[in-house]
Amino acid sequence: MKVLLRNPRRELDVAGPISVTRLLQQLDLNRESVLVISDGTLVPGDATLADDASIEIRPVISGGEGPGR
Amino acid sequence: MKCKVCRGPAVIDLPRHNANFCADHFLRYCRNQVERVIHDYAMLTPGERVLVAVSGGKDSLALWDLLGELGWETDGLYVGLGIGDYSDVSGGYARRFAAERGLRLNEVDLRATYDFDIPTAAAVTRRVPCSACGLSKRHLFDAAAVDGGYDAMATGHNLDDEAAVLYGNVLRWQMAYLGRQRPVLPAGNGFPRKVKPLVRLTERETAAYCVLRGIDYQVEECPMAAGNRHLGYKEVLNEMERRSPGTKSSFYFGFVDRAVDLFAQEAWSGPSGGVGFDDGAADDGGASGRPLGHCTRCGAPAESDLCAFCRLVDRAGGAQPVPVAPPRRRS
Ligand code: SF4
Ligand SMILES: [Zn+2]
Ligand SMILES: [Zn+2]
Numbered sequence: 001m002k003v004l005l006r007n008p009r010r011e012l013d014v015a016g017p018i019s020v021t022r023l024l025q026q027l028d029l030n031r032e033s034v035l036v037i038s039d040g041t042l043v044p045g046d047a048t049l050a051d052d053a054s055i056e057i058r059p060v061i062s063g064g065e066g067p068g069r
Numbered sequence: 070m071k072c073k074v075c076r077g078p079a080v081i082d083l084p085r086h087n088a089n090f091c092a093d094h095f096l097r098y099c100r101n102q103v104e105r106v107i108h109d110y111a112m113l114t115p116g117e118r119v120l121v122a123v124s125g126g127k128d129s130l131a132l133w134d135l136l137g138e139l140g141w142e143t144d145g146l147y148v149g150l151g152i153g154d155y156s157d158v159s160g161g162y163a164r165r166f167a168a169e170r171g172l173r174l175n176e177v178d179l180r181a182t183y184d185f186d187i188p189t190a191a192a193v194t195r196r197v198p199c200s201a202c203g204l205s206k207r208h209l210f211d212a213a214a215v216d217g218g219y220d221a222m223a224t225g226h227n228l229d230d231e232a233a234v235l236y237g238n239v240l241r242w243q244m245a246y247l248g249r250q251r252p253v254l255p256a257g258n259g260f261p262r263k264v265k266p267l268v269r270l271t272e273r274e275t276a277a278y279c280v281l282r283g284i285d286y287q288v289e290e291c292p293m294a295a296g297n298r299h300l301g302y303k304e305v306l307n308e309m310e311r312r313s314p315g316t317k318s319s320f321y322f323g324f325v326d327r328a329v330d331l332f333a334q335e336a337w338s339g340p341s342g343g344v345g346f347d348d349g350a351a352d353d354g355g356a357s358g359r360p361l362g363h364c365t366r367c368g369a370p371a372e373s374d375l376c377a378f379c380r381l382v383d384r385a386g387g388a389q390p391v392p393v394a395p396p397r398r399r400s
Contacts, residue, residue: 033273062127
């Protein structure tokens with residue numbers, strides 16, 4: 001399946017099916033720092049991602065200081 | 070995974086609450102957290118008008134949406150920072166959000182009004198971009214809130230932001246900053262009341278809120294943020310959170326509920342001159358606490374003739390513009 005990562009934007013090919021938790025482990029990502037979106041829908045850690053799914057791993061950590069973020 | 074409330078399929082798991090939620094119950098959870106924090110810290114009282122600091126990112130748009138959902142009368146203010154494409158795209162998200170909901174978004178553009186932008190200000194002052202940026206935003210938001218007669222100015226600082234700032238200030242024992250790091254700061258000395266209604270929500274939760282509410286926001290990171298200390302602190306805290314869910318919340322709320330008063334005496338008598346940890350997110354009136362005087366040019370609170378923003382305008386306004394530095398690769 002195609003996995004889109006951001007900051008910087010890049011795409012990976014990962015063999016499915018695989019659980020969200022496993023995928024994050026494989027990519028060495030902390031689940032506190034990302035959301036996983038499968039075909040446009042938010043999915044929890046135990047969801048199984050099908051091999052033909054299109055996945056976005058969206059980082060949620062913003063840098064910077066001051067108001068207005 | 071099943072929703073803790075309705076047993077329907079969950080879309081998100083929140084280890085720190087040992088709970089999973091469906092979309093509806095997650096949105097309700099977010100509203101409850103905000104409502105509760107507004108009440109517990111006496112941030113707003115019914116009928117008050119709120120100015121929301123809007124950047125086009127997830128936190129400020131979630132905040133604007135949540136305050137509206139909870140019935141508050143709000144306007145937004147967007148500050149054009151002139152950070153290349155990043156600012157253009159961010160402004161687009163803010164404008165679209167406001168237009169779709171019939172909300173009023175005021176705008177100030179640094180380049181158009183003050184003849185500088187953040188990359189140029191950073192180059193001229195030879196400090197990290199977030200320093201000139203935080204200073205400019207604080208000044209413009211404060212001024213707009215006071216001039217517009219708003220009862221409070223709301224910012225989208227979330228639990229991760231506040232925990233990271235606290236962590237940085239504890240590491241350096243920044244006594245004055247520690248004494249001022251509260252979810253609400255009262256109005257006074259020319260400052261508006263400042264409230265942070267998202268401090269009970271993590272960044273992952275505000276992002277999930279936007280996704281589930283169909284709010285499009287700027288997902289890309291500001292190119293000037295690379296190497297920012299806060300990012301490192303957030304990573305460290307999230308690693309602790311992964312091992313021990315609830316760490317960020319107990320760190321921050323333990324401080325706010327039990328420790329901040331111990332530092333209060335230092336709060337308004339702290340270091341002046343902007344040295345030390347420039348922790349914008351926790352501040353009030355920059356690195357020097359609340360000055361008693363007023364700027365002779367713009368009337369803002371100031372500790373010398375000119376406020377820090379007017380001094381920045383004098384240095385950076387009209388300077389040769391510099392291009393936006395390319396983002397550094399992060400994993
Ligand atoms: S990351 Fe820094 S420079 Fe970029 S918008 Fe935020 S405060 Fe400004
Ligand atoms: Zn439910
Ligand atoms: Zn001034």
